[in-house]
Amino acid sequence: MSTSARRSTYHHRDLRTALLREATERVDQGGSEAFSLREAARAIGVSPGAAYRHFADKADLLAAVVDADFAELADDLAAARDAITRDPAHAPQVRAAAIVLAFGRVYVRRAGTHPERFHLASSTGRTTPGPGEQRVRDLTEDMRAQLVETGAIHPRMFQDASWTIVPALYGLASLAADGQLDDAHRDDGVRAVVHTVLRGLGVAEEALAQMESLIPNT
Amino acid sequence: MSTSARRSTYHHRDLRTALLREATERVDQGGSEAFSLREAARAIGVSPGAAYRHFADKADLLAAVVDADFAELADDLAAARDAITRDPAHAPQVRAAAIVLAFGRVYVRRAGTHPERFHLASSTGRTTPGPGEQRVRDLTEDMRAQLVETGAIHPRMFQDASWTIVPALYGLASLAADGQLDDAHRDDGVRAVVHTVLRGLGVAEEALAQMESLIPNT
DNA sequence: TGCTAATGTAAGCAACGTCCACATTAGCAA
């Protein structure tokens, strides 16, 4: 929410980025319901109409905010996955399970840290996914596929895995975003969800225990 | 969305109910984002300001819509539970499990049938729960408590049950509301989620199988 | 050095949520 500094030049040089930044900040602080295009333009020091050179409308700007957030999430997920993949100290099915736990951590933490972005992303769920969101989907699909490929779960459980893992983590993330999940218990919640669901999908107890040691609770 | 019939009397006699009805209909059809107080008042045939005799503001009206919906949901959940409780043909822990499955059915079906209400309820999640929502919370808490009391799950798993059962069903309901869960597979999804989570929480395979026969898939 | 396309401005439109002074009337006390 940068204070409205008057520009000296007629052109802004990167209004699109500035709008994206400003919108993200304002959503973080006041929620997407309270977000106003005009206010944001005012804060940047630009006329209201200028935004329409870069975004079709308000919804389009917010969609861009959401997709940028998804892109960040995708980066975090990929980093977490790579950190596990690089460490060959465990059996493949243990690593596949550990990736689920790591994804859950990243996802739920993010929801707790940026609740308003999480809500905005949830409310825009019915539209076509942008590139950032698509990356996230691909990553989670890969995650599930690896559970099958490594033998952590039976192939026939793949469909069930799709209906349980991500939805359960999404539900927990919603709790975190709504303040119904204490920060101190956030990781405990994730552990509980991932253990429960993976166990329910047929992952061996031994693999679950090893997964736990692979990703310490803090 | 009743056609704007001019009233003959100055007073409406039950504007509050009429507004609630009209708002619910309009939310169902156009989503809560597109909902306009003025439009609704116009459709009822009343001036815009009249609404403020019954609701503090637009948000308050929508909150009332949400809580009325929660109240309906609570009725459906209670009915489903009672139907199972009345039938003493199975062991208590089987019935406790069956109630989870029945709750899931009711909840996810409702999300698929009234997606816009579901989204509205989700976006209003950070406020104090009204009486309807409180009833739903009490019902789900009871459901979890019965799992422990009947011995279906170990008492130490109660906290895990709180973090998994309802969040997982909520996540699946979101898929249903967003059209990502085909109507034809809705019940299959619920079955998968409930089986997986309950199994993960330690419910015996035998109880799961009996639960299934207690609540047929269609 | 100029031309063109990209980018910003200013003014204005219709609609919105909300408030206020006022009109109407329901329901109750005398």
Added chain:
DNA sequence: TTGCTAATGTGGACGTTGCTTACATTAGCA
């Protein structure tokens, strides 16, 4: 029944919003 008061609805206004359109400025390239 009559009259009073509180509840309920009206009409108009205010400020803000998203968005459009005609025009101004300027970046970048032939």
